Structures are given as structure tokens and as C-alpha cells.
Amino acid sequence: MPVWLIRPPPLLSRLLVFAVLLGVWEAASAAGMVSRFIAPPPSEIFPAIGLLYVDNELTARFLRTFGEVFAAAGIGSGLGMAIGWWLHHNRTAGAAYTDWIAASAAAPLVLLFPLFLVLFGRNAATIVAMGAVSVMPPVILKTKEGLDHVRSVLIDVGRTFSLTRWQQVRMILFPAALPTIFTGLRLGLVFALINVVGVEFLIGFGGMGLMIAELGDRFEIAGMYAAILFVVLCSATFFYLTEKLETWLLSAR
Amino acid sequence: MVAVGQVKSGLRARTRFSRVTIYRIVALVVIIALWEGAGASGLFFRGVIPSSVFVTAALLRLLGDPVFWGHFGVTLFEIVTGFAIGSALGMLGGLGIGMNRYAGQVFEPVAEYLASTPKVVFLPILLILFGIGVGSKISLGAISCFFPLALSIAAAVRNINPMYLRVGQSLNLTLTQRVKMIYLPALTPAIATGLRLGFGIATVGCLMSEIKLSNKGLGHAAMQAYGRFDIPTMLALLIVIFATAALGNSLIGRLIRLPGPTNRRVTHVPR
Numbered sequence: 001m002p003v004w005l006i007r008p009p010p011l012l013s014r015l016l017v018f019a020v021l022l023g024v025w026e027a028a029s030a031a032g033m034v035s036r037f038i039a040p041p042p043s044e045i046f047p048a049i050g051l052l053y054v055d056n057e058l059t060a061r062f063l064r065t066f067g068e069v070f071a072a073a074g075i076g077s078g079l080g081m082a083i084g085w086w087l088h089h090n091r092t093a094g095a096a097y098t099d100w101i102a103a104s105a106a107a108p109l110v111l112l113f114p115l116f117l118v119l120f121g122r123n124a125a126t127i128v129a130m131g132a133v134s135v136m137p138p139v140i141l142k143t144k145e146g147l148d149h150v151r152s153v154l155i156d157v158g159r160t161f162s163l164t165r166w167q168q169v170r171m172i173l174f175p176a177a178l179p180t181i182f183t184g185l186r187l188g189l190v191f192a193l194i195n196v197v198g199v200e201f202l203i204g205f206g207g208m209g210l211m212i213a214e215l216g217d218r219f220e221i222a223g224m225y226a227a228i229l230f231v232v233l234c235s236a237t238f239f240y241l242t243e244k245l246e247t248w249l250l251s252a253r
Numbered sequence: 254m255v256a257v258g259q260v261k262s263g264l265r266a267r268t269r270f271s272r273v274t275i276y277r278i279v280a281l282v283v284i285i286a287l288w289e290g291a292g293a294s295g296l297f298f299r300g301v302i303p304s305s306v307f308v309t310a311a312l313l314r315l316l317g318d319p320v321f322w323g324h325f326g327v328t329l330f331e332i333v334t335g336f337a338i339g340s341a342l343g344m345l346g347g348l349g350i351g352m353n354r355y356a357g358q359v360f361e362p363v364a365e366y367l368a369s370t371p372k373v374v375f376l377p378i379l380l381i382l383f384g385i386g387v388g389s390k391i392s393l394g395a396i397s398c399f400f401p402l403a404l405s406i407a408a409a410v411r412n413i414n415p416m417y418l419r420v421g422q423s424l425n426l427t428l429t430q431r432v433k434m435i436y437l438p439a440l441t442p443a444i445a446t447g448l449r450l451g452f453g454i455a456t457v458g459c460l461m462s463e464i465k466l467s468n469k470g471l472g473h474a475a476m477q478a479y480g481r482f483d484i485p486t487m488l489a490l491l492i493v494i495f496a497t498a499a500l501g502n503s504l505i506g507r508l509i510r511l512p513g514p515t516n517r518r519v520t521h522v523p524r
Contacts, residue, residue: 007355013355038381038382092272092273093276096274096276096277107498108454111461114476114491119297193371198371201374201376202465212374215377216377216380228375228377228378232370232374235366235371238369240366
């Protein structure tokens with residue numbers, strides 16, 4: 001038997017596995033082994049994505065969620081990069097607070113949302129604030145790490161050219177630290193999406209997270225599955241794009 | 254001269270240490286002052302930012318309340334069970350896609366993309382499947398911590414020194430022996446990192462589902478406190494949740510760092 005039949009290209013195998021799983025699900029549903037109220041068959045879920053456009057203003061909700069994600073990522077990365085720069089610049093502050101930031105990166109920060117809920121109320125400010133808080137730890141840590149590990153020979157070259165402080169930052173420190181900072185920004189964007197959708201779902205406000213909660217509350221099971229599938233596809237595409245953007249930016253440098 | 258130099262650097266280190274401590278104390282004082290100031294400023298609604306005295310009082314009251322310990326027990330049970338199931342499956346999955354190159358090429362991208370999705374969106378499905386009791390919380394915790402474990406272990410399996418694997422082959426080790434004597438010891442750091450990440454994420458998964466829909470647990474208690482605008486109790490519950498997460502994290506770190514007897518055997522392969 002030829003090798004490509006036993007081991008087809010990975011992408012093809014992946015699609016085959018999905019097709020088999022969906023087929024088994026559809027067959028189990030048709031045979032009455034799985035209740036439609038628990039898991040409607042794929043043939044009902046996929047068309048329901050189309051219905052989400054018509055009945056549930058999918059585009060508006062999508063734009064709203066991503067608006068919140070980018071607002072949170074913008075605020076969180078701006079503050080995070082500034083704090084990361086400060087922790088690099090002021091060594092005592094770096095020694096005092098870096099451990100704290102690392103601990104907060106491992107902490108379940110999203111569970112702070114009730115605090116933001118009482119501060120800002122049930123609105124977009126709570127969602128954006130919660131997203132921004134979750135973006136900050138990876139951006140701070142990666143910015144500091146990137147700046148700390150700029151090779152000293154590069155800094156010395158800057159000195160021999162008598163660069164001013166600002167020129168040193170703009171022409172040497174920042175470009176050299178950029179790859180590490182990008183890793184932090186990409187992690188931050190992914191965290192922003194996870195937390196924004198999560199908080200939307202929990203507080204019942206905003207875009208795609210709210211849509212899933214509403215469909216679940218109305219027991220529109222096929223629509224709910226379709227909405228969950230749409231969110232999973234959106235986050236996977238988002239992750240893929242940030243990965244590609246990082247590779248592209250770093251190779252174009 | 255050497256002695257003088259050592260004394261000087263020692264002094265410098267101590268000054269740096271004390272300056273670090275001062276910076277930390279200042280930060281804590283500033284945070285508390287900002288909190289108290291914001292509460293007293295009138296910028297927020299009354300009671301939204303309660304004084305830290307009230308929060309401490311609420312915390313002490315909670316610690317003496319058997320109802321609180323009931324909620325605490327339920328949440329702890331959910332987190333530990335979800336974490337145990339998710340991490341066991343995650344380790345198996347990670348070994349599977351790490352040890353077989355082709356399986357890695359097929360399934361690892363899927364695992365990566367799923368890892369970056371907000372898991373809480375699966376909660377409605379889990380609620381239909383397992384009801385509003387502990388089942389839906391445990392399963393969300395397990396799903397959440399499956400991915401970091403699987404991905405960190407798969408990456409670590411691929412980074413194992415190929416010489417160890419060749420030695421295993423030339424000694425005709427069985428699969429179980431290879432896993433026990435080569436993979437597990439070489440993977441200890443990755444398992445430790447994965448477990449710590451996974452514990453945090455399992456905590457988030459369980460607590461988020463408690464907050465959304467439940468009738469017991471710390472998340473439920475926090476939302477009840479929010480509902481009757483008892484902000485000091487809500488904040489005290491958040492403090493308990495964060496302290497539990499931090500304690501679990503450091504406990505896992507300590508447990509894994511203990512050098513196992515099997516560690517030595519493989520890290521020093523005779524040349």
C-alpha cells in the first residue's frame with residue numbers, strides 16, 4: 001500500500017477525523033441514540049449559523065466583541081509596556097515587583113470581575129477593564145524580559161556613536177527587544193479575547209458571549225451550538241492570524 | 254582587598270535588599286491608601302468601595318461561619334476533581350501527540366486552537382449534559398486544564414534528548430518502561446509547569462461556572478453577596494478564592510520540585 005494512503009497529509013487526516021466524528025454524531029442522532037435536546041445533529045447546527053446572521057445580528061455582535069477586545073488590548077498593552085519599561089529602567093522596582101507581576105499572571109484574574117461590576121456597573125467598561133487587566137501581566141513581563149536581555153555589545157555600539165538617550169531607546173533598545181515584546185502582545189491579545197467573551201457570557205452584556213447565554217436561556221439548542229461553534233472558529237482564526245502576524249513582522253524586520 | 258570588596262558587595266546587596274523591601278511596603282501602603290481614598294472620596298456610589306476594616310471584619314466573620322466552609326468544601330472538591338481528571342487526560346494526550354510525530358502533526362494544531370478559545374462558552378452544553386450540580390463545574394474545570402497540560406507535555410516530549418531514546422531502544426525497553434524510565438523523568442519540569450498553569454485555569458473554569466449558574470460553592474456565595482449588595486463579604490470571598498488559588502499553585506510547585514529517585518537514573522546516561 002502506498003505511504004500516502006496509510007499516512008495522508010496531516011491536514012487531510014485532520015479533516016477526515018472531523019468528518020468521521022460528525023458522521024458518527026449525525027448517525028447516532030438519526031438512530032435516536034442521542035436526544036436532539038441534548039445534542040442536535042450537525043445537519044441542524046451548521047444551517048443555524050446562517051440563522052444567527054438573520055435573527056441574532058451576528059455581525060453587530062462580532063464587531064462589538066472585537067471592539068472590546070481591541071480596546072482592552074490597547075489599554076492593557078500601553079500600560080503594560082510602560083510598566084515593563086519602568087521595571088527594566090528602575091532596577092530596585094524591577095527586583096521588588098517582578099515577582100508580584102509573575103504571581104498575578106498565574107492568578108485567576110478574571111474572577112475579579114465582580115469588583116469591576118460594582119465599580120463600573122453592568123456595561124462595556126467592566127468588560128474592557130477586565131480584559132485590560134488580564135492583558136497586562138504577560139505584556140509587562142515580556143517587555144521587561146526583552147529590554148533586560150538586549151545584548152550589551154549593541155548598547156556599547158550606541159554609546160560609541162554618542163547616541164542620545166532617546167536615540168538609544170528608539171534605534172537600539174526597542175528594536176532589539178521587539179521579538180520578545182511581540183510574544184507578550186500576542187499572548188495579551190489572546191487573553192483579551194478569552195476574558196472579554198467570558199465576562200460577556202457571565203454578566204450577560206455585550207456581543208458574542210451574551211448571544212450564547214441568550215440562546216441557552218431560550219433553549220434554542222441548535223442555535224446555541226452554532227453560536228459556540230462560531231466563537232470557537234473566531235478564536236481559532238484570531239489565534240492563527242496573530243501567530244502569522246508575529247512571524248511576518250519578525251521576518252520583515 | 255578581597256575581603257574589603259566582599260564586605261562592600263555584601264553591604265550593597267543588603268542595601269538593595271532593604272530598598273526592595275521599602276519599595277514593596279510603599280506599594281502596599283499606596284494601594285491601601287488609594288483604596289481608602291477612593292472609598293471616602295464620594296466619586297463612587299456609597300458602599301461600592303468599602304473600607305478595608307469592613308472587608309477584614311467580613312473575612313473574619315466568614316471564617317467562623319459553617320455555611321461558608323460548606324461552600325468552600327464544594328468548591329475545593331470541584332477544583333481538585335476537575336484538575337485531577339483534566340490533568341490525567343492532558344498528560345496522556347500530550348504523551349500521545351508528542352511521542353508520535355504524525356499524530357502531533359494532525360492533532361496538535363487543533364489542540365492549540367482550542368486552547369486559545371474561552372472554555373466558559375462550553376458551559377451551556379455541560380449544563381445540559383451534567384445539570385447545574387457539581388458535574389458541570391468539574392467537567393468545565395477538566396476541559397480547561399486539559400489543554401495547557403497536553404500542549405506543554407507534547408512540546409517537552411519532542412525536546413527530549415534523542416540519545417536517551419536511542420539508549421532505550423538499544424536496551425529493548427517496552428513502552429511502559431520507556432514512559433516510566435525516560436519520558437516521565439525527562440518531563441518533570443514540563444509537568445510541573447503544566448500542572449501549575451492547569452490548576453489556575455481549572456480554578457477559573459470551576460468558579461466561572463459556579464458564578465453563572467449554581468446553588469452552592471464560593472462563586473455562588475460571592476454572587477449572592479453581590480445580589481444583596483454586601484460588598485465587604487463579596488470582596489472577602491474573592492480574597493479567599495485568590496488565596497486558595499495561590500496556595501494550590503505553590504503547593505504543586507513544592508510537590509513537584511522534590512527530586513524523585515527516578516530522576517537520577519536517566520539524567521546521567523553512561524557514555
